[in-house]
Amino acid sequence: MTMNMNKTLLLDIDGVLVRDRVLLDHVKNNIVSYVHKKVPSHKNPYNLNNMLYKIYGHTAKGLKKVYKLDTSDFDTEVYDIHVLEHLYDFLETREFKNDSEIVRHVLDIGFDVEFLSNSPLVWSEPVKYAIDRFRIKNKGAYEKPDFDTYLKFDPSREYIFVDDSINNLLPTLSLDNWNQIHFSPTKKSHFIDTVSSMDELLKKIQPRSDRPATSSSDTR
Numbered sequence: 001m002t003m004n005m006n007k008t009l010l011l012d013i014d015g016v017l018v019r020d021r022v023l024l025d026h027v028k029n030n031i032v033s034y035v036h037k038k039v040p041s042h043k044n045p046y047n048l049n050n051m052l053y054k055i056y057g058h059t060a061k062g063l064k065k066v067y068k069l070d071t072s073d074f075d076t077e078v079y080d081i082h083v084l085e086h087l088y089d090f091l092e093t094r095e096f097k098n099d100s101e102i103v104r105h106v107l108d109i110g111f112d113v114e115f116l117s118n119s120p121l122v123w124s125e126p127v128k129y130a131i132d133r134f135r136i137k138n139k140g141a142y143e144k145p146d147f148d149t150y151l152k153f154d155p156s157r158e159y160i161f162v163d164d165s166i167n168n169l170l171p172t173l174s175l176d177n178w179n180q181i182h183f184s185p186t187k188k189s190h191f192i193d194t195v196s197s198m199d200e201l202l203k204k205i206q207p208r209s210d211r212p213a214t215s216s217s218d219t220r
């Protein structure tokens with residue numbers, strides 16, 4: 001167990017711990033509505049949002065840069081009561097509870113677990129509470145993929161960074177103490193380790209000695 005003491009598993013939330021398509025589309029619809037409200041002259045807010053997200057990594061940041069708009073109301077507009085209730089429902093699902101168990105196991109074998117998400121606390125805190133209120137670290141919204149974001153982390157620790165966006169993983173390739181894992185249920189990346197489930201992630205990071213006994217040696 002002590003061999004993991006210096007290791008931190010950094011988890012993205014959307015696309016990794018929260019993968020429900022309907023829920024993620026709900027968030028996205030709210031973002032598209034926000035874009036439409038802020039830039040009503042644009043004929044296709046859906047495409048505009050995709051473009052801003054792709055180039056700037058965050059819609060609000062893109063709106064600020066391109067249109068010089070005040071986007072300080074982004075989080076309150078996007079993460080409204082309806083989408084939060086939708087999140088709370090998702091946190092009760094079997095799928096999420098299974099993944100939570102895996103994250104708690106990672107904590108049990110000595111890893112630190114921390115969220116590295118661009119989402120605000122109103123979104124990430126319920127996820128944290130549902131998994132492990134006290135042991136998971138969650139310092140709030142980051143700005144991936146800005147390089148400065150990654151420099152905020154302790155250079156003396158070993159990080160295993162799991163994200164569903166290659167763009168977010170790429171800047172960390174130049175940091176010696178960071179390992180990258182692309183979370184993708186569908187596509188395999190050729191130059192970054194890919195996992196398609198939390199089960200697979202656990203197998204990848206868990207040293208053999210920490211694995212629970214297999215059923216053949218189970219005496220129950």
Ligand SMILES: [Mg+2]
Pocket residue numbers: 012013014015016163164165
């Ligand atoms: Mg993500």
